Structure formats: C-alpha cells, structure tokens
Amino acid sequence: MSTVKLNWGTGLVIGMLLFIGFILYFVITMMTDSKFDHELVVEDYYKQELILNEQLEARQNLAILSEPIRGKKTAEGWVLEFPKELQNKIKGNVFLYRPSDKHLDSDFPFVLSESNLLIPETRLLDGRWNISVTWQHEGKPFLYETSINY
Template identity: 50%
Template sequence: MKWNWGTGIVVGMVAFMAFILYMVITMSTNKKFSYDLVTEEYYAKEMAYQTEIDAETNINDLSGQFEGKKTKDGWLLTFPNEIEASKVKGKVFLYRPSNQKLDFDLPLVLSGSNLLIPDNKLIGGRWNITIEFEQNGTEYLYKKSITY
C-alpha cells in the first residue's frame, strides 16, 4: 500500500472519530461521571409553568419586598407586611445547583414576618430558594438565588 496525503488524512479522521466515540461511550456508561438533570419531572413541571408565572406576578403585586440576609443562626428572610403569618400555608425548597444530594424542603413556618432557615441545613455556596405559599386563596411563588 502506498502512503500519501490522502491516506494520512483518512487515517487521521478515522482515529479522531474513534477517540470521540470512545469518550462518549466512557462518559455515558461509567458511574464515576454523574450528571444530574435539573429536575426529574421536567415535562410535568413545564405543563404547570403558567401557574408559576401567575404566582410570581402575585408576588410582584405586593407593596413590600422580601429581604434576606445571613445571620449567625442561618438565613433570615423577612416577608412583606401584607403577608399574615397565621393565614399562610406553604413550603420552602432549597436547591443546590452543584449537588442534588444537598437539596431539601421545609414547611413554611413564619415567626412574625420572618422565616429562618437554620445554619445546620446550609453549606457555604450558591443556593436557589423557592417558596410556594397561599394566603386567602391567592397563590404566591418567590424565587431567589443566594450565596451563603
């Protein structure tokens, strides 16, 4: 067989394709390389997206704003004065983008107009807080990205 430029280019392309194929198979089958979906029920959540938009609009219609700050006891979130603690029912979900195993949720329990997320639940880094609650039949949705 005669070795020329055409043969070299073909051999190089075949070697490159074999390398890429090897990497794809290794990354998709090896358990050491984990990849997490953002959410497990992606399509089901997509169908309920308009409800989320309406709930976020209800948050924006409030006259006050949510204020969050880091304290020695954890993350303190102050609700607007319009939100009455006795009439609120809901839950708090904390999502850690870098590690799905750190995600957790809590029932929404207000003391006055404050919500304290305990320090022992939070690890330093980025968190996404989602609070879904209802007051007097109106649904609200608060989303915020924080760095703890």
C-alpha cells in the first residue's frame, strides 16, 4: 500500500477550491431561489431621478410656511395638521409608500377642507410607511415627506 502525501501547496490549492465552490454555491442559490427578491426599490428609478431638482425646490418651499406640518396617530388614522394659512386653499396628492410590500402602495388626491388631512386607518397597516404629500399654493410647488411607524 502506498500512502499519498499532501504538501502544504496542495493543501492550500484544495482549500482555495473548496472556498470558491462554497461561494459559488451561495451565489447560485441567491440568484435562482424565488424567495429572495431582487427588485429595485421603485420601478421607475431613472425617471424619478430626473425630477429630483423639482422635488428639492418643493421641499425648500416648506420653509416659507408660518409653521411646520405636524402628524399624529388618532383612532381614525394618521392626521396631518397644516398651517392655518393653507385652510381651504389647496388641492394635492398623497402617496403612501410601503417599503416592505409594493402592493400596499397607494396614491390618492385630496382637497384640504380645514387645516387637517386625515389618512384613513383602512389605508394603513401596522408597520413603516413613507408619506409624500404634494400640492401647489400661490403658484409654488410644495412637497412634504415623512416616515411613520403606524
């Protein structure tokens, strides 16, 4: 019987091949398994990047309001309190973004009847939400964004 001797060079090559095989196994598993989702955060990423300057201007316009917009949780849902100067003067759009499930995202128009905007509890499940409210006032665009845990 002959014995096979392994020197340190052969052992090093075998170790490297095993490590490479281990890494390739996990890469292939991650790419082919359907339970690992590889979607972009938003579908139209590049389109949204092009309107970035308009969004920055709309965010900066919040500074001209007499007081900041405040949000709070109530029994009916999430209430956004606008400054009194905007009462009965604005129409806009609310976008609810759920980072964990794009199927829960929703978009709806609003008309401010008082100085409060109610986002109904039926639209909000427990968890994290990103809220974007856009509107025009005296020819200027406004964008209010916040993240909440409902």
